[in-house]
Amino acid sequence: MRADVTFRTGPSVLVEQETGTDGLEEDDMTGDVTVVGGGVAGLVSAIACAEAGVRVDLYEAHGSLGGRGRATPAPYVAHEGPHVFYSDLPHWKWLTDRGLTGPLGLPALRQAKAGFVRDGRLRPLPPAGLARMVLPGRPRTAPVDETFHDWAARRYGERTARAAANAIGVVTYDADTGRLSAAFVWELFRRVYAPAVPTVRWVVGGWQGVIDRMEARAGDLGVRIHTGTRLSELPGGRPVIVATELSSARGLLGDDSLRWESGHCVLRDLAVRSDRRDRLLAVDLDSGGFHEAYSMQDPTIAPRGESLFQLDMPVRAGESAGEARERLDALADLTVPGWRERTTWQRTATAKGRTGALDLPGSTWRDRPAIDRGDGVFLAGDMVAAPGMRGEIAIFSGIRAAEGAVRAVRRSAKAAARGRVG
Incomplete structure (x- = not known):
């Protein structure tokens, strides 16, 4: 079941809804890797792939990027949950090396x-x-x-x-x-x-500032970003990184095992x-x-x-x-x-169901849904098999998923080259 978030400001009620269109044509997807989802995990995946020289198409169902890293517009910049970072794990260096944290x-x-x-x-x-x-x-x-x-x-x-x-x-x-x-x-x-x-x-400006810098970084690297566009099925012939909530990933991948405890x-x-x-x-x-x-x-x-x-x-x-x-x-x-x-x-x-992974007795982060799903499909997000808490899991899993997708692209290129020589 998809968990919506309802925001109330004064007497009005605004319900966050997914928007966009289904059914893109294969010709619309020119990248070597497709990333589904433009939240923190999806943006990290796209950046990491593009930095490795791989062409990327990123699809986001909403009209803007950021997922739960989004914030309300000024003058009151509020987030969907606490918005601090901890600098004691390598994800922080990954961000700072690219100037993504800002002041x-x-x-x-x-x-x-x-x-x-x-x-x-x-x-x-x-x-x-x-x-x-x-x-x-x-x-x-x-x-x-x-x-x-x-x-x-x-x-x-x-x-x-x-x-x-x-x-x-x-x-x-x-x-x-x-x-x-x-x-x-x-x-x-x-x-x-x-x-x-x-x-x-x-970080000044909160996670929204980081999201904005990530989006700019992805654009500078040539990532093709498609907002307001929902994919109803996986594109064929290329590695795919599914960087959505597990509830959405279950439907897209047809895999009911994609579940984990959340708050x-x-x-x-x-x-x-x-x-x-x-x-x-x-x-x-x-x-x-x-x-x-x-x-x-x-x-x-x-x-x-x-x-x-x-x-x-x-x-x-x-x-x-x-x-x-x-x-x-x-x-x-x-x-x-x-x-x-x-x-x-x-x-x-x-x-x-959208507050990060919680491990019950007898389980660790290694038991969460695996990043590598086989057949060139990779999973990223804040409830998959990566260490840390919430946004940290999203960042680590995005990097890992990108590494797997890049390897898949290069294996495919080598196989194609051998076929031409043969």
């Missing part, structure tokens, strides 16, 4: 206030048990075949285990992160919270008149919610004198999106005091 932003020291919601109260420091989990000497890995809750509760206690699972809800978008593989959750928890040289990076959450983008009480970050240790300001490190994304936040709340099993939004509003009451009276703009969204 970086930092919050002023006076604005860099954090908070932790515990037992319904906003506190300036995490509980002692949670802090002890990231002290030096703690294990670097956890078991793959055990739930994070069971493993963490045995080592640190039940209450601390639940708080730690909720602390990483911003990455999983899951209301029961404790049910996931201990190895999966522990790696994410250490990346986000363990004391180290900070690796989080805020379900509600989000609220919220612009308010600035107040000295506003804070940069807040982690909801009770429910897995999260609050972050983006205008504090990047004033270009909101009008002067206003602060732009994003808050998210995982939807619990059996809970409606409306009930989850009530909990989200309660989080906003704590983290953005007086927000209802201060609001200048807002948008809500529900994300289900």
Whole structure:
């Protein structure tokens, strides 16, 4: 089932819909490689193929590129989910080597206030048990075949285990992160919270700025970009990279096995008149919610004198999106005091089945849908067999898919050359 995202701004309701036409003629596809999908994974795939000297046609069903990296137009530049990068994996170097990140932003020291919601109260420091989990000497890995809750509760206690699972809800978008593989959750928890040289990076203009630079890079390399065009079947005679959501890839490839666990959450983008009480970050240790300001490190994304936040709340099993939004509003009451009276703009969204890969006990990223599907078909996106979280998975899988497609093109060229000689 395809998961749409519904945005609400004021009284009107805007539903994101795919547009475009089916049934391109083979003559319209002149590239050596076809990329289906113009999100982060598709753009990375197209760039990597073109850099290897391969001609690329990229098809995107929507009227613009970017997928979940898209943002709303100025003056309020809001994204479909948190929009930071971490620089501790090679995907960051791949981006920076090509100048795709652009300038970086930092919050002023006076604005860099954090908070932790515990037992319904906003506190300036995490509980002692949670802090002890990231002290030096703690294990670097956890078991793959055990739930994070069971493993963490045995080592640190039940209450601390639940708080730690909720602390990483911003990455999983899951209301029961404790049910996931201990190895999966522990790696994410250490990346986000363990004391180290900070690796989080805020890019000015957010992911939309990165998408714009990717699109320009692809164009400079000669990638033919076709927006508003949906392919209903795979083109023959050339390698194809399918860089869509798994739900779309299932239909295009006719492969019902293309499934993986993902999250379900509600989000609220919220612009308010600035107040000295506003804070940069807040982690909801009770429910897995999260609050972050983006205008504090990047004033270009909101009008002067206003602060732009994003808050998210995982939807619990059996809970409606409306009930989850009530909990989200309660989080906003704590983290953005007086927000209802201060609001200048807002948008809500529900994300289900499109929030990145989650690994259940007994599984790792290597068990996710394989990138190489055989017969010159490759899969890329944020829920396939590549490491990292969300956008990182999309970037790594896009690079891997491109490498496979380029090898396939070169093998085909060599075979053709041998045939002509013979």
